[in-house]
Amino acid sequence: MTHAPAVLPDDPDILREMIVSLQTEVARLSASARAYEALVQSLKIRIARLQKQKFGASSEKIDREIEQLELLLEDVKIAIAAADPSPDIREHDDSDGVVSSPRWRGKPKVSDTTPRERIVLDPGEACPACGGPLRLVGEDVTEILDFIAAKLKVVETARLKKSCRHCETMVQPEAPSRPVPRGMAGPGLLAHILVSKFDDHIPLYRQNEIFSRQGVDIPRSTLIDWCGQAVAVLRPLTDLIRQDVVKADLLHADDTPIQVLDPRLRQAGKPRGVKEGRIWTYLRDPRPWGGSDPPAVAYWFSPDRKGINPQTHLAQFRGILQADAYAGFRDLYKPDATGTVHVREAACWAHLRRAFHDVWKGSDSTIVREALEQIGELYDIERQLTGSPAPYRLAVRQEKSRPRVTAFHAWCETQLARIPGKGELAKAIRYALNRWAAFTLFLEDGRVAIDNNPAERAIRPVCVGRKNYLFAGSDAGGDNIADAMTLIESAKLSGINPHDYLADVLARINEHKINRLHELLPWNWQPLNTPHRQVA
Secondary structure: OOOOOOOOOOOHHHHHHHHHHHHHHHHHHHHHHHHHHHHHHHHHHHHHHHHHHHHHOOOOHHHHHHHHHHHHHHHHHHHHHHHOOOOOOOEEOOOOOOOOOOOOEEOOOOOOOOOOOOOOOOOOOEOOOOOOEOOOOOOOOOOOOOOOOOOOOOOOOOOOOEEOOOOOOEEOOOOOOOOOOOOOOOHHHHHHHHHHHHOOOOOHHHHHHHHHHOOOOOOHHHHHHHHHHHHHHHHHHHHHHHHHHOOOOEEEEEEEEEEEEOHHHHHOOOOOOEEEEEEEEEEEOOHHHOOOOOOEEEEEEEOOOOOHHHHHHOOOOOEEEEOOOOHHHHHHHOOOOOOOOOEEEEOOHHHHHHHHHHHHHHHOOHHHHHHHHHHHHHHHHHHOOOOOOHHHHHHHHHHHHHHHHHHHHHHHHHHHOOOOOOOHHHHHHHHHHOOHHHHOHHHOOOOOOOOOHHHHHHHHHHHHHHHHHOEEOOHHHHHHHHHHHHHHHHHHHOOOOHHHHHHHHHHHHHHOOHHHHHHHOOOOOOOOOOOOOOOO
């Protein structure tokens, strides 16, 4: 917006022209603001509708559309801010996601551990008007959140050599251990590389560009070596997390595809030379029912989706497994030679609701809508139980959910006898009836969730990551992805900064006693009070 000059002319005609010009510009900006606001509200409504429909998506199409709309909404808001950068707009807390005006800003939330710098502006000791002494009556404090760019530094460790004047014995301190043998990277740099690649999803060639802007050219081949060697150093800890996770008696499981380079396919005549591997996730999270075990997640990579993979991962698991209807899990639910069932299946009502929703989306059937409404009532009950103790959850489910589940079962049997047996609706109903014991297990155990959404959230970082690095370079690369994510995501579940955690562990693990390695697990980890030892 054009600002009026500090000194206005005396000519009335010029003043009138200025007023007319300003009125025209104000009208134009007002119209633009109204158009922007209408577009913002339209995008918000559309995003909200897609998020409500998200349970019905059998693919990632809706996720991608939501992401695209959110990017568009972000660009529109930036355009609004650029058109009217006025500083006097009130700030507010938008943590609930409700914003009444598109120009209201959310106030940053700064943790108590964030460093602070205090600058005091003192008017002096004498009054500028009369020269009398000044006394302090108060102060006005304003805060500015600033950013200090990350910096690389070279740490030189000099080991002095000294000789005894009497016996000529040579004395020199031992060289401190390095996170990576003979490597130049310190623990903080290695942690930054791992977190940037596997949590922020920044490929190594982009990290090379970032380091170059800071005056350090680290070849991509060197970054690759450091990344792989750091993962290898941390692998004993990764194995411990996996062993601990499968000892739980309740797990969520899911898997997702990942592209893997395979030169043998190119040699066989396939132009792409890419195969489809899998990343498997197994999540232990007792927080929804107030359990005492720490939350943790274990990832595994496999070059295919054969059932032997989850059966191997969960060979020692005993308890309840909540997963989708993947056939590879079925052998886990079978009794052993003595007739003992070691793994019980808990089904996912979100998958069932998704099946009905796909039918409703294509037909707009009132029958299917009735099924969705019945399942929706169960979810209304579950929303009130999150974080409650397992006995309370079980009691409420017995009182409120069980009658609705029983009525839904009767409804399914009645409708199945009336509709065509080969239709999609019949398939959805049979999907429920054939696995009814698994769908009703949440009514028998207050710890069991109504769906497998926790596992789907745990697998989402893999989905985000593969959009950036596109594929793993080999099966070993897939293993590295699973290893790194096991550490990073488990650290995040424990509420700790993954960079701080990895930097501290990388500095200590080579000298840490192997029989006390459990002390470095994310939920047991305590940072050293003293600074990390500097590498030579």
